Amino acid sequence: MEIPLQITARDIDLTDAIKTDIAEKAAKLDSFCDRIMRCRVVIESPRRHPHEGKLYSVHIYMTVPGAELMVKRELDKDLYVAVRDAFHDARRKLEDFVRERRGDVKCHEEMPRAVISSLFPDKGYGFLTTPDGLDVYFHAHSVINKDFGDLKIGMKVRFVHEEGEKGPQASTVAVL
Secondary structure, eight states: OOSOOEEEEESSOOOHHHHHHHHHHHHHHTTTOTTOOEEEEEEEOOOEETTTEEOBEEEEEEEETTEEEEEEOOOBSOHHHHHHHHHHHHHHHHHHHHHHHHTOOOOOOOOOEEEEEEEETTTTEEEEEOTTSOEEEEEGGGBOSSOGGGOOTTOEEEEEEEEETTEEEEEEEEEO
16 A cells, blocks of 8 residues: 555544554455555444444545545444454455456346247247347247237347257347
8 A cells, every 4th residue: 555554433442453453454455456545444333222232333445546445334243343344345345346447347248139020829929030030939938027918019129049949049038
């Protein structure tokens, strides 16, 4: 980190042991992203819960090139658990940030589009025609967002293509 770790405590006195624990966990964050410019940890005990006693909240603010990452942990009875969970979330957030920067984020393939070209309501199936002229079989149970009886010829759909025993078929059909 370019700027030293900042630990802020609100409505609580931190022991040297918890400060050391926080410093060790913050140092480990550098192994997930070596470009952290600043890390600030805010620990507070906002209120005393009538049934659960003293609760702790941990917030971590990290500055990395091009972004400010923030983690807010919900209240926890144990300060060490709250710190551990907050740093776990911070690590995950840093890993996601680095993966996104590298371009390692998964891009899901868009479902192909088609038009309902024929229906056989009494038999419970129909056919789709893709823009390139391929006829694709689908069953009534493949339709996910509409009742099969409400389908009409000419409706536009998205579908998941798979090879069946007798040719191309749609395992999932979603009406647009």
